[in-house]
Amino acid sequence: MTLSVQDLRVYYRTLRGEVKALDGVSFDVADGEILGLAGESGCGKTTLGKSLIRMDGRMKHVGGRVELDGENLPIGDTVKMNPFRFTEVSIIPQYSMSAMNPTRKIGRMVRELLDSRGVTVDLDELHRRLDLVELNRDVLGKYPLELSGGMKQRMVMVISTLLNPSLLIADEITSALDVSTQKAVVTTLKGFRELGFVKSMIFITHDISLTNQLADTIMVMYAGKLAEKAPADAIVNRSRHPYTQLLISSLPEVGVRYAEKKLTGIPGNPPSLLNPPVGCRFQDRCPLAFDKCREEPPAVEVEKDHFVACWKA
Amino acid sequence: MLKLQEVSKVFRVGAFGGKTMTAVDEVSFEVGRGEVVSLIGESGSGKSTIGKMVLRLMSANGGSITFDGDDISKLDKRAYYRKVQGVFQDPFSSYNPIFKADRVFSMIKEVYFPKEADRVWRDKVASALNDVRLDAGQVLNKFPHQLSGGQLQRLLIARALLLDIDFLVADEITSMLDASTRIDVLNLLADLKLRGLGVLFITHDLALGNYISERTVVLHQGRIVEYGPTAKVFETPEHSYTRKLLASVPQLHRKWEGV
Amino acid sequence: MTTTDPITAITAPDPDTPPISNRREALYFAVRNGKLLVGVGIVTIFLLIGIVGPFLVKSPPMEYVGQPMMPPDGEYWLGTTTFGQDVLAQFVYGVRSAFVVGVLAGGLAALIGMVIGFVAGYRGGLVDEILNMLTNVVLVIPTLAVLLIINAYLGVRSVGMQSLFIGLTSWPWVARAIRAQTFSLRSRDFVDLARLSGVRTGRIILREIAPNMSSYLFMTFILLFGSSILIASSLDFIGLGPTDGVSLGVMLNHANQWSALPLGLWWWFIPPGVAITAIVGALYVANVGLDEVFNPKLREL
Numbered sequence: 001m002t003l004s005v006q007d008l009r010v011y012y013r014t015l016r017g018e019v020k021a022l023d024g025v026s027f028d029v030a031d032g033e034i035l036g037l038a039g040e041s042g043c044g045k046t047t048l049g050k051s052l053i054r055m056d057g058r059m060k061h062v063g064g065r066v067e068l069d070g071e072n073l074p075i076g077d078t079v080k081m082n083p084f085r086f087t088e089v090s091i092i093p094q095y096s097m098s099a100m101n102p103t104r105k106i107g108r109m110v111r112e113l114l115d116s117r118g119v120t121v122d123l124d125e126l127h128r129r130l131d132l133v134e135l136n137r138d139v140l141g142k143y144p145l146e147l148s149g150g151m152k153q154r155m156v157m158v159i160s161t162l163l164n165p166s167l168l169i170a171d172e173i174t175s176a177l178d179v180s181t182q183k184a185v186v187t188t189l190k191g192f193r194e195l196g197f198v199k200s201m202i203f204i205t206h207d208i209s210l211t212n213q214l215a216d217t218i219m220v221m222y223a224g225k226l227a228e229k230a231p232a233d234a235i236v237n238r239s240r241h242p243y244t245q246l247l248i249s250s251l252p253e254v255g256v257r258y259a260e261k262k263l264t265g266i267p268g269n270p271p272s273l274l275n276p277p278v279g280c281r282f283q284d285r286c287p288l289a290f291d292k293c294r295e296e297p298p299a300v301e302v303e304k305d306h307f308v309a310c311w312k313a
Numbered sequence: 314m315l316k317l318q319e320v321s322k323v324f325r326v327g328a329f330g331g332k333t334m335t336a337v338d339e340v341s342f343e344v345g346r347g348e349v350v351s352l353i354g355e356s357g358s359g360k361s362t363i364g365k366m367v368l369r370l371m372s373a374n375g376g377s378i379t380f381d382g383d384d385i386s387k388l389d390k391r392a393y394y395r396k397v398q399g400v401f402q403d404p405f406s407s408y409n410p411i412f413k414a415d416r417v418f419s420m421i422k423e424v425y426f427p428k429e430a431d432r433v434w435r436d437k438v439a440s441a442l443n444d445v446r447l448d449a450g451q452v453l454n455k456f457p458h459q460l461s462g463g464q465l466q467r468l469l470i471a472r473a474l475l476l477d478i479d480f481l482v483a484d485e486i487t488s489m490l491d492a493s494t495r496i497d498v499l500n501l502l503a504d505l506k507l508r509g510l511g512v513l514f515i516t517h518d519l520a521l522g523n524y525i526s527e528r529t530v531v532l533h534q535g536r537i538v539e540y541g542p543t544a545k546v547f548e549t550p551e552h553s554y555t556r557k558l559l560a561s562v563p564q565l566h567r568k569w570e571g572v
Numbered sequence: 573m574t575t576t577d578p579i580t581a582i583t584a585p586d587p588d589t590p591p592i593s594n595r596r597e598a599l600y601f602a603v604r605n606g607k608l609l610v611g612v613g614i615v616t617i618f619l620l621i622g623i624v625g626p627f628l629v630k631s632p633p634m635e636y637v638g639q640p641m642m643p644p645d646g647e648y649w650l651g652t653t654t655f656g657q658d659v660l661a662q663f664v665y666g667v668r669s670a671f672v673v674g675v676l677a678g679g680l681a682a683l684i685g686m687v688i689g690f691v692a693g694y695r696g697g698l699v700d701e702i703l704n705m706l707t708n709v710v711l712v713i714p715t716l717a718v719l720l721i722i723n724a725y726l727g728v729r730s731v732g733m734q735s736l737f738i739g740l741t742s743w744p745w746v747a748r749a750i751r752a753q754t755f756s757l758r759s760r761d762f763v764d765l766a767r768l769s770g771v772r773t774g775r776i777i778l779r780e781i782a783p784n785m786s787s788y789l790f791m792t793f794i795l796l797f798g799s800s801i802l803i804a805s806s807l808d809f810i811g812l813g814p815t816d817g818v819s820l821g822v823m824l825n826h827a828n829q830w831s832a833l834p835l836g837l838w839w840w841f842i843p844p845g846v847a848i849t850a851i852v853g854a855l856y857v858a859n860v861g862l863d864e865v866f867n868p869k870l871r872e873l
Binding site: 212266 | 355356461462463464491492493494495496497499500503517519520521523524525543544547557558559561562563564565566568569571
Binding site for chain 2: 767770
């Protein structure tokens with residue numbers, strides 16, 4: 001088991017109180033597994049990704065444990081996390097385009113980064129990986145400004161996997177890209193896993209159709225909690241949670257026309273996470289809600305590897 | 314209703330404007346009454362530039378844009394905006410963050426309906442909100458950050474409806490919305506055409522364009538590569554670029570080949 | 573969806589809780605910011621001295637009222653000059669004129685800088701290039717030298733005149749900074765939306781763009797206020813101060829001219845020196861505090 005998360009709770013401190021962005025989430029990611037983390041804005045997916053590697057100042061680790069390769073990850077302690085970052089857990093940030101220091105040549109930046117981890121640069125390996133993502137070796141002598149968006153993205157992908165981390169977190173890395181580039185990025189990520197550059201991966205996105213192209217397992221989150229987690233194929237074709245079902249039925253696919261088949265969205269908005277409702281967090285928008293939904297539904301394994309947090313599932 | 318004829322836009326770039334960059338290159342197409350036309354392209358295709366030129370936020374360097382037969386650059390701006398309006402990509406940037414969101418309504422009241430009694434205006438606003446399926450109590454008197462992206466975009470459509478417009482430029486208006494609310498905004502746009510509005514729907518998402526439009530324009534690097542009825546463009550694309558785009562769209566029930 | 577900050581994304585649709593407006597939030601942090609409170613406190617004390625003081629002293633500042641070179645005592649709290657003038661009277665009038673210069677010169681510079689910055693930033697193109705050239709020309713003028721020459725030519729100099737000169741020469745950096753900010757705000761969608769609502773350029777600048785920079789504009793004025801006092805004091809000290817009144821700089825100038833330091837008349841030059849340092853210093857400290865209040869990234873949670 002690469003990653004094991006138990007009842008993780010991470011809150012944001014704000015003036016108005018604590019925002020319960022991540023409120024008791026448990027899941028595992030196996031060796032070699034790509035987990036697609038899907039959900040809408042504010043569901044906690046980015047918070048989850050961040051808390052596994054670096055919390056920002058407003059985030060507070062309230063409860064729960066994270067284990068990576070059997071070892072406890074001190075996620076609440078920024079300093080103690082240092083030896084894990086980049087070597088064990090690595091992230092491709094959402095805005096990797098701006099993650100690079102504009103005043104450093106890329107080669108020098110890579111060297112400094114590795115120095116800070118006490119590793120020397122294996123130039124051959126670096127070159128081999130650049131070739132793999134079809135980046136010219138010259139880029140090491142260039143400034144980030146001289147690279148296009150897609151090239152920077154690939155460069156960041158190479159850098160963040162250079163030390164073969166156990167877990168790679170990719171946070172919305174395709175949302176700013178054109179469709180043709182998206183496909184290339186997804187292909188590259190899959191290649192990284194085949195070649196063993198990373199053991200497991202968490203691919204965070206709001207686009208279920210895209211997740212399905214890459215992920216083995218999809219986890220759908222809603223309002224800081226796990227709604228459903230199952231093999232990708234099961235989520236797409238046999239989802240059991242009403243939220244997942246409604247979400248999938250609201251996606252227009254090429255070929256579906258307004259004139260022929262009118263799709264509908266989900267009425268209402270997600271609840272405020274300052275004072276989330278007691279019980280199921282989807283109850284206000286759920287067409288199937290009944291009295292029992294005022295109690296919190298546990299995530300139950302309804303069939304093998306298929307977890308659903310819903311009383312009706 | 315709206316007609317573009319060989320419209321071009323060239324930007325001067327670099328120090329002292331020494332270099333030029335052609336963003337839009339002799340683009341021609343039409344949008345009729347009660348019709349949605351999708352303008353599909355990737356970043357840098359010039360699709361948003363075309364939208365800005367139609368809205369007269371930018372001027373064209375060449376060709377002509379006419380609305381009901383009149384060259385739009387010769388029309389009075391206030392009169393033109395009475396008939397043609399736009400909604401943009403980022404709902405949060407479309408609102409001045411320090412004012413309440415419904416200020417977008419009072420702004421057009423000041424300019425276009427200064428004499429209207431407050432009570433009449435309130436009724437009008439309420440009916441426009443009703444048209445976009447928003448509850449007045451939930452959205453009025455709120456700051457933009459207290460509303461969701463979907464609500465904000467609908468408010469902007471309601472604002473356009475208050476002006477009784479004939480034509481709407483919708484520039485990527487759903488790209489920052491969540492899936493569960495995106496489709497409702499899209500349906501709303503499709504309903505507008507039943508009222509006789511013309512809509513220019515600018516998007517990078519082929520599935521969305523396919524969902525609501527009658528005709529589709531595919532742009533690549535400022536040029537039109539394919540233009541025709543939506544069904545035809547999507548089912549029997551002629552240009553290799555269109556085919557490549559279609560193949561790259563992530564589809565829920567179909568896996569990409571070669572990944 | 574993808575570009576929103578996680579906090580706003582989470583708290584955004586929240587119909588139940590009352591809003592914390594930006595203004596209330598700023599106030600919340602303002603009353604908890606030590607730097608701001610100390611800075612404002614010191615400036616307020618001097619402001620009160622400048623407003624109330626002149627009504628409480630018995631004699632006009634330049635009048636010879638008592639024994640020369642008297643150290644501070646019960647009657648003359650700050651002693652007297654070599655000519656028997658009341659230092660306290662000079663001091664309170666000096667503080668008042670410092671604030672007058674700050675407000676007039678700082679206000680004028682802020683006004684010119686804002687107009688030029690807004691217009692250049694919003695209009696862009698040729699207008700921007702011309703205004704930018706003007707800004708750069710004024711920027712490279714050796715201000716002090718020009719002020720020296722102009723001041724030397726004018727026979728009678730007043731506080732107002734001095735403020736005018738300072739105001740006319742210290743706006744360029746304001747214009748540049750505001751131009752850059754306007755430039756980035758101009759491309760925001762809400763500005764386009766205002767244009768689509770038929771709102772005219774002037775109103776867009778005043779009602780859409782300027783309010784978004786209000787905290788920045790306020791801080792700009794504070795900085796200009798402080799620097800105007802400093803420039804005025806320097807001019808006064810080298811003998812180019814107002815000929816028809818007294819100021820802190822003029823006091824220093826006289827003290828220097830009549831050898832207050834070698835004669836040990838510390839009460840003559842210490843108070844104005846301390847006042848200038850305290851006012852300008854407090855303004856800068858307050859400005860740093862304001863920066864923390866307005867800029868969430870600098871706040872210590």
